[in-house]
Amino acid sequence: MTEDEIVRAIAALSQPAPEPLRFRCLAGQVLADLSRKTGISLARLEILALQNGVAPEKYLRNFTTFSLDEQVRLLESGAALLGLGGLGGLVLEYLARSGVGRIRAADGDVFEESNCNRQILSSPANLGQSKAGAAAARARLLNPACEFEVWPKFVDAASVAACVRDREVVIDALGGLAMRRELAEAAAVAGVPLVTAGVAGLTGWVAVVAPGSASPAGLFAASKGQSAEIVSGTPAPAVGAAASVMAGCALDVLRGRRPALWGKMLLFDLADATFETVVL
Amino acid sequence: MYAALKCYATLSALQPENAGHFPLEPDETVERLIARLGIPGEEVAVVFVNGRTAPRETVLADGDRVGLFPVVGGG
Numbered sequence: 001m002t003e004d005e006i007v008r009a010i011a012a013l014s015q016p017a018p019e020p021l022r023f024r025c026l027a028g029q030v031l032a033d034l035s036r037k038t039g040i041s042l043a044r045l046e047i048l049a050l051q052n053g054v055a056p057e058k059y060l061r062n063f064t065t066f067s068l069d070e071q072v073r074l075l076e077s078g079a080a081l082l083g084l085g086g087l088g089g090l091v092l093e094y095l096a097r098s099g100v101g102r103i104r105a106a107d108g109d110v111f112e113e114s115n116c117n118r119q120i121l122s123s124p125a126n127l128g129q130s131k132a133g134a135a136a137a138r139a140r141l142l143n144p145a146c147e148f149e150v151w152p153k154f155v156d157a158a159s160v161a162a163c164v165r166d167r168e169v170v171i172d173a174l175g176g177l178a179m180r181r182e183l184a185e186a187a188a189v190a191g192v193p194l195v196t197a198g199v200a201g202l203t204g205w206v207a208v209v210a211p212g213s214a215s216p217a218g219l220f221a222a223s224k225g226q227s228a229e230i231v232s233g234t235p236a237p238a239v240g241a242a243a244s245v246m247a248g249c250a251l252d253v254l255r256g257r258r259p260a261l262w263g264k265m266l267l268f269d270l271a272d273a274t275f276e277t278v279v280l
Numbered sequence: 281m282y283a284a285l286k287c288y289a290t291l292s293a294l295q296p297e298n299a300g301h302f303p304l305e306p307d308e309t310v311e312r313l314i315a316r317l318g319i320p321g322e323e324v325a326v327v328f329v330n331g332r333t334a335p336r337e338t339v340l341a342d343g344d345r346v347g348l349f350p351v352v353g354g355g
Contacts, residue, residue: 083355085355086354086355087355088355173355174355175353175354175355176353176354176355177351177353180353197355198352198353198354198355199352199354199355200289200290200350200352200354201289201290203288203292204352205349219325219326219333220325220326220351220352220353222325223322223324223325223326223350223351224322225322225323225324225325225350225351226323226351227353227354228289228290228354229352229353229354231290232289232290233354234355239355242355267288267328267347267349269286269288269289269292271292274286276328276331276345276347277331278328278331278332278333278347279331279332279333280333
C-alpha cells in the first residue's frame with residue numbers, strides 16, 4: 001500500500017469523534033490490523049492518522065487539552081528517564097499512556113519490599129526482580145506505539161552523556177542526591193531541559209531547569225545536613241504529587257510548550273496544603 | 281514587624297504555632313531567625329525569601345515570606 005492508500009484506508013475506517021470534538025477517531029485494533037497488514041509501525045500509522053484529522057481512540061481524552069498537532073509532536077518526541085522507583089515508575093506510566101514516542105529509561109536496581117508503599121512497578125510478586133525489566137513490560141503493555149529503550153544499569157559519570165543523547169527532555173527521577181548534579185550537567189551540555197524532583201515525608205519539590213541554569217541539586221550541594229527522607233520516608237501521596245507535576249512539565253516540553261515551572265521550583269507540603277513557586 | 285514562616289519537611293517540627301504571623305526583631309537576619317527558632321543551622325539547606333533564594337545575611341522586612349528547606353532528595 002502506498003502512503004496515500006493508507007491515509008484513504010484510515011479515513012474510510014474512521015468515525016466521528018464524540019461531541020464536542022470536531023475530528024474523527026479510529027479504534028486501536030483497526031490500527032494494529034493495518035500495521036500488521038502493511039508492515040508500517042504503529043507509531044507511524046498513529047502519526048499519519050493524526051496528521052489527517054483522525055485521532056487514535058486511546059488518546060481521545062488528551063483532547064482538546066492537547067491539539068492533534070501536539071499529539072503528533074509527542075509521538076515524534078524522545079525522553080530520557082533516569083530512575084524507575086517511586087517518581088520514575090509513575091512518570092513512565094503517564095508518558096507512555098500520553099503517547100510519548102521514544103522513552104529511554106535507566107535503573108540498575110531490583111525491587112525490595114520497602115518499595116511497595118509507593119513504587120507502582122513493584123508488588124509482593126516481583127521482589128528481587130529488575131526495575132528496568134518491570135518498566136519495559138509495563139510500557140509495552142500500556143502503549144505498543146511507544147518505543148521503549150531500557151537500560152538495566154545505574155547511570156554513572158561515564159554513561160550519563162549517552163543516556164541523555166538525542167532526547168528533547170531529561171527527567172531526573174533518581175532517589176538521593178548522589179548523581180543529580182552530574183545529570184544536570186549532562187543535560188546542560190546536551191542543551192536539553194531537565195525536569196527534576198525530590199520528596200521527603202509529605203514535602204516535595206519539582207523544578208524545570210533550563211539548559212545550563214541553576215538546578216535544585218546545585219542548591220542542595222553545599223548543605224551538610226542529612227537528607228530529610230532518611231527520617232521522614234517517602235509516602236505515596238507526596239511521591240504521586242511530585243510525579244504528576246513532573247509528567248505535566250515533561251509533556252509540556254515535548255509538545256513544544258514552555259512549562260510554567262521553567263526556571264522555577266514548586267515547593268509543596270501536603271500536610272498543610274502549601275504550594276509555593278520560587279525562582280531558581 | 282511580622283514575617284510569614286514556612287518550615288518544610290523535617291524542619292516543620294520546629295515551626296512555631298504563630299508561623300503565619302511571626303514577630304520579627306529589629307534588623308533581624310535569616311541567620312538570627314533560624315537560631316531563634318532553635319533549628320540547627322546545618323539542617324537548613326535553602327532559604328527562600330519572597331519566592332527567591334536568599335543568603336542568610338538577608339535582613340528581613342515586615343511582610344516577608346520566609347521558607348526554610350532541608351535537603352530533600354527522595355524518590
